[in-house]
Amino acid sequence: MHAPQDGPDRRLHADPGLQPERTTLAWNRTMLALVVAGLLLLRWVPRHGWAPLLLTLLTLVTALVIAAGQARRYRRSARGIEDGRIEADAVGVLGTTAAVAVLGALALVVVVALPVG
Structure with a gap:
């Protein structure tokens, strides 16, 4: 096992391809999907006014809430590898x-229930 490095590139575990990295990538994809979905809602602004905004x-x-928890989740997973036990972030x-x-549900309300402006 490698000794931990000092500085901002310090790894918390020896194998960079383990679960914490894959989990971080999955949360990043979730954040990207949310941002894209949010931006797609903007196409309804001319029709439905302020609600899509x-x-x-x-x-x-x-x-942003997901992004704020990324470092904590990563550290917890990396420590779990070292301890031999990882708990899910339920x-x-x-x-x-x-x-x-x-x-x-709110998007459906905006598109279906709100009057067209």
């Missing part, structure tokens, strides 16, 4: 699932 803002805030997954479900 609010939804876009909510998707961007959700992506709160993060359930929170993201709930946020996406609420955003989807």
